[in-house]
Amino acid sequence: MTLFGALGFTTPWLLLGLLALPVLWILLRAVPPAPVRRLFPGVVLLLGLKDEEQVSDRTPWWLLLLRMLAVAAVIVGLAGPILNPEEDNAAVGDRPLLVVMDASWASAGDWRARETALDGLLSRAARDDRPVALLRLSAPEAATFQAAGALQQRLSGIRPEPWEPNAERMENAASLLPDGPFDTYWFSDGITREGRAPLLEALEGAGEVTVYESPQDLYALAPARFDGGNVALTLKRLRPGAAREVTVNADGRDPAGNPATLASLPMRFEDGAVLAEGELSLPAELRARVDRFEVAGSSSAGALTLSDDSLRRREVALIAGTENREGLELLSPLHYLHRALEPTADLLDGGLPDVLPANPDVIVLADVATLGGEAEEVRDWVENGGMLLRFAGPRLAGSDISRDEEDPLLPVRLRAGGRSVGGAMSWGEPKTLAPFDAESPFFGLEIRDDVTVTAQVMAQPDPSLASRVIAQLTDGTPLVTRKRLGQGQVVLFHVTANAEWSSLPLSGLFVQMLERLAVSSMPAQPEIEELEGTTWEPQLVLDGFGDLRDAGTLPGVAGEALVSEPLGPDLRPGLYAGEDRSLARNVVTADTELRPMVWPDRITVEGLAAPDEEPLAGWLIALALLMLFADILASLALTGRLRGAQTGPVAGALLAAALMLPGAADAQQDRSATGETENFAIDATAEMTLAHVLTGNAEIDEIAQAGLRGLSDTLYFRTSVEPGAPIGVDLERDELAFFPMLYWPVTPDQPTPSQEAYAKLNEYIRSGGMILFDTRDADIAGYGASSPNGRKLQELAAPLDVPPLEPVPQDHVLTRTFYLLQDFPGRYAGRDIWVEAAPADAELVEGMPFRNLNDNVTPVVIGGNDWASAWATAENGQPLLPMGRGFSGERQREIAFRFGVNLVMHVLTGNYKSDQVHVPALLDRLGQ
Numbered sequence: 001m002t003l004f005g006a007l008g009f010t011t012p013w014l015l016l017g018l019l020a021l022p023v024l025w026i027l028l029r030a031v032p033p034a035p036v037r038r039l040f041p042g043v044v045l046l047l048g049l050k051d052e053e054q055v056s057d058r059t060p061w062w063l064l065l066l067r068m069l070a071v072a073a074v075i076v077g078l079a080g081p082i083l084n085p086e087e088d089n090a091a092v093g094d095r096p097l098l099v100v101m102d103a104s105w106a107s108a109g110d111w112r113a114r115e116t117a118l119d120g121l122l123s124r125a126a127r128d129d130r131p132v133a134l135l136r137l138s139a140p141e142a143a144t145f146q147a148a149g150a151l152q153q154r155l156s157g158i159r160p161e162p163w164e165p166n167a168e169r170m171e172n173a174a175s176l177l178p179d180g181p182f183d184t185y186w187f188s189d190g191i192t193r194e195g196r197a198p199l200l201e202a203l204e205g206a207g208e209v210t211v212y213e214s215p216q217d218l219y220a221l222a223p224a225r226f227d228g229g230n231v232a233l234t235l236k237r238l239r240p241g242a243a244r245e246v247t248v249n250a251d252g253r254d255p256a257g258n259p260a261t262l263a264s265l266p267m268r269f270e271d272g273a274v275l276a277e278g279e280l281s282l283p284a285e286l287r288a289r290v291d292r293f294e295v296a297g298s299s300s301a302g303a304l305t306l307s308d309d310s311l312r313r314r315e316v317a318l319i320a321g322t323e324n325r326e327g328l329e330l331l332s333p334l335h336y337l338h339r340a341l342e343p344t345a346d347l348l349d350g351g352l353p354d355v356l357p358a359n360p361d362v363i364v365l366a367d368v369a370t371l372g373g374e375a376e377e378v379r380d381w382v383e384n385g386g387m388l389l390r391f392a393g394p395r396l397a398g399s400d401i402s403r404d405e406e407d408p409l410l411p412v413r414l415r416a417g418g419r420s421v422g423g424a425m426s427w428g429e430p431k432t433l434a435p436f437d438a439e440s441p442f443f444g445l446e447i448r449d450d451v452t453v454t455a456q457v458m459a460q461p462d463p464s465l466a467s468r469v470i471a472q473l474t475d476g477t478p479l480v481t482r483k484r485l486g487q488g489q490v491v492l493f494h495v496t497a498n499a500e501w502s503s504l505p506l507s508g509l510f511v512q513m514l515e516r517l518a519v520s521s522m523p524a525q526p527e528i529e530e531l532e533g534t535t536w537e538p539q540l541v542l543d544g545f546g547d548l549r550d551a552g553t554l555p556g557v558a559g560e561a562l563v564s565e566p567l568g569p570d571l572r573p574g575l576y577a578g579e580d581r582s583l584a585r586n587v588v589t590a591d592t593e594l595r596p597m598v599w600p601d602r603i604t605v606e607g608l609a610a611p612d613e614e615p616l617a618g619w620l621i622a623l624a625l626l627m628l629f630a631d632i633l634a635s636l637a638l639t640g641r642l643r644g645a646q647t648g649p650v651a652g653a654l655l656a657a658a659l660m661l662p663g664a665a666d667a668q669q670d671r672s673a674t675g676e677t678e679n680f681a682i683d684a685t686a687e688m689t690l691a692h693v694l695t696g697n698a699e700i701d702e703i704a705q706a707g708l709r710g711l712s713d714t715l716y717f718r719t720s721v722e723p724g725a726p727i728g729v730d731l732e733r734d735e736l737a738f739f740p741m742l743y744w745p746v747t748p749d750q751p752t753p754s755q756e757a758y759a760k761l762n763e764y765i766r767s768g769g770m771i772l773f774d775t776r777d778a779d780i781a782g783y784g785a786s787s788p789n790g791r792k793l794q795e796l797a798a799p800l801d802v803p804p805l806e807p808v809p810q811d812h813v814l815t816r817t818f819y820l821l822q823d824f825p826g827r828y829a830g831r832d833i834w835v836e837a838a839p840a841d842a843e844l845v846e847g848m849p850f851r852n853l854n855d856n857v858t859p860v861v862i863g864g865n866d867w868a869s870a871w872a873t874a875e876n877g878q879p880l881l882p883m884g885r886g887f888s889g890e891r892q893r894e895i896a897f898r899f900g901v902n903l904v905m906h907v908l909t910g911n912y913k914s915d916q917v918h919v920p921a922l923l924d925r926l927g928q
Contacts (some may be wrong), residue, residue: 098135690723
């Protein structure tokens with residue numbers, strides 16, 4: 001490409017044709033030759049007569065200039081002019097090109113912009129016949145130079161990883177660099193990391209280096225934590241800037257089990273600050289439903305944090321075996337338990353019949369000997385995962401429970417009476433606690449000398465006793481015992497819950513022991529020592545865009561590695577399940593520090609916000625055609641042929657020719673689509689017409705128009721349906737009843753319709769119309785609110801009278817209205833589509849392969865596969881946008897067209913195909 005300032009030419013040698021313009025000027029002036037003047041005597045008789053029609057004997061200079069400009073416009077247009085050509089330092093030369101990408105979670109927020117920039121980079125390399133290699137620092141592999149076109153076909157498979165390129169990975173990448181000289185484009189995520197300097201030095205040793213960094217704000221959300229009973233959140237940003245408010249959403253499941261935003265918290269960055277903090281007050285029931293906190297409008301794994309058991313305060317039921325003595329609160333069996341658990345747990349008071357229906361996480365029995373008729377219910381509750389925490393006391397010591405045979409709701413057999421030490425009637429000094437064994441959940445807790453025991457209930461010797469002791473006194477007698485019961489556990493403190501038998505409830509050790517037993521909320525981050533020897537199974541894992549996916553067959557992770565090892569292919573961010581709790585490993589931690597990368601002055605750093613390349617050839621060719629039409633009009637005027645009755649036919653012919661210019665038909669269609677002509681109703685109803693909702697985004701609306709045009713052509717050639725030209729509708733002004741189907745592409749910034757527009761939409765879907773919602777994000781998002789488009793869809797669809805939805809079942813009529821289909825791809829084939837749910841009583845009819853479904857057309861179809869881009873064709877019928885590679889891509893486009901045909905046939909015929917299946921059974925019943 002040859003550059004002239006901000007203007008470039010792909011085939012500059014065609015500009016040599018401008019040198020022929022002076023020769024053309026001379027030829028036009030000389031041919032035909034000027035008339036020769038001869039004096040004829042008879043002309044004297046004509047003197048005084050007026051010639052009504054005068055013809056110039058030569059071409060006027062201004063008409064010649066118009067023709068010269070038209071020819072010049074054609075020549076320049078054919079030379080391929082491009083405004084704002086994307087050229088840079090590294091593009092100069094003919095050396096191979098290495099594309100380096102951080103491809104981390106910090107790149108995911110503007111990944112589409114990076115893909116567009118990379119696509120343009122590869123297009124320029126292909127024009128210059130430069131080989132290209134790709135090196136991703138988050139997952140380095142040997143870089144091999146190949147044709148730019150081959151790499152361009154694999155763009156859709158390049159995705160950011162949910163971890164970052166650490167020093168080890170960058171060192172590995174430096175060892176994998178190709179041999180020989182080459183230039184480098186480095187798509188950086190803008191974060192300072194160890195290992196960048198040595199890698200940059202190695203790249204500079206091979207050739208020119210150009211760095212691309214996005215100017216977009218980068219946010220990172222630290223894990224949520226408890227603070228004073230509220231959920232505390234800390235939001236970080238990469239670069240200090242002006243004051244700004246950012247919204248963080250708490251997402252989870254609503255009572256019906258559907259994904260929803262349960263709460264929102266505005267967080268404000270002060271001017272120049274890089275940290276914003278806030279607290280969210282949530283009821284326990286709502287807090288238990290939250291599974292993630294994320295920055296609104298962001299699509300990065302670092303802009304969200306998963307919640308696990310550490311955020312959920314447990315419900316603890318406290319039950320005492322004796323009544324409180326008035327005025328003696330310190331002697332109450334539950335006083336110290338209340339003080340220890342109130343800050344971190346939700347407490348329930350009452351009897352067993354009252355608390356069991358509430359299904360608490362923990363039931364604490366303080367000196368309760370017998371449970372009466374509720375014993376079986378309590379046992380079932382424990383076996384289903386509950387924790388029964390019991391404290392000894394005079395009642396338990398004086399009862400006959402668990403003497404000869406072990407009681408299911410006690411971990412060990414007990415001796416009659418109890419043991420008293422260190423008192424006036426005792427035989428020894430108060431006993432202290434022995435250090436906790438490595439197998440004990442209390443291992444590592446500090447034991448103070450002032451914690452003493454003066455009385456306890458004794459455990460009878462038993463072969464299983466040693467394995468059930470998790471705390472003991474210095475003389476070896478058990479202090480705390482535990483046993484598993486089904487999925488739950490039973491724990492017994494062999495002392496009272498108040499200070500009558502020991503000073504344990506007066507110490508901080510008492511609170512720590514309760515925390516270790518998970519009686520209150522789980523600890524936010526377990527210590528490595530606690531996790532040694534454990535294995536954690538991945539349940540859900542995050543991708544770079546922050547979407548949760550099933551972990552599938554990923555192997556388990558060692559407990560110590562889960563909290564200490566860096567993220568990578570063998571340890572992905574997500575939710576991990578252990579023996580009795582779940583633990584989230586997030587991309588961003590409380591210690592994560594975001595620092596912007598400062599590149600050396602010698603490195604050229606460019607942003608992704610540069611003006612886009614704009615080809616000018618089409619505009620110049622159109623300008624040349626307009627000038628030629630002006631030349632025709634001027635020539636007709638000079639010859640006197642635009643007068644009288646001839647004016648109308650000539651003007652009509654020129655107008656018809658003008659409408660054939662590129663864009664004229666679309667402009668005429670747009671006037672109809674916006675209701676600016678009085679014939680809108682006639683245009684919409686003269687033939688069956690498909691329509692799309694105008695979003696206000698010119699590019700999206702043009703693709704929707706082209707997509708429905710391609711689908712209409714397919715219907716015309718393959719079916720008996722003969723659609724008219726598709727129309728774009730304005731929901732505020734246009735009537736919707738004329739159209740059987742509306743295609744609604746969803747964009748994050750499109751305006752929300754008014755109440756009047758929603759009234760029309762609800763009436764439209766109630767009267768049999770169908771809306772196809774397309775979020776166009778199946779390449780980066782799952783179904784739901786995990787992308788900006790998905791969240792906008794929730795906002796747009798909230799006021800609509802939409803019935804319950806379900807993924808398209810295998811026997812839905814959409815799978816067979818015209819073609820037999822199993823998949824419904826568009827430009828992407830990333831996820832299911834959703835339709836009206838079948839009736840609950842829909843059953844198979846005997847002898848028939850399909851269920852007896854209702855006869856209604858589903859009022860909405862929701863998906864994100866970008867069908868309009870797959871259907872889009874130019875006026876000549878050629879596809880406008882690429883899809884996949886080779887035959888597989890064209891096969892996907894064909895299936896997309898077949899889905900479109902099935903969709904329109906479903907709208908026009910309802911469940912006709914399903915009804916046809918039942919015809920043999922109906923005829924048999926009628927005896928025919």
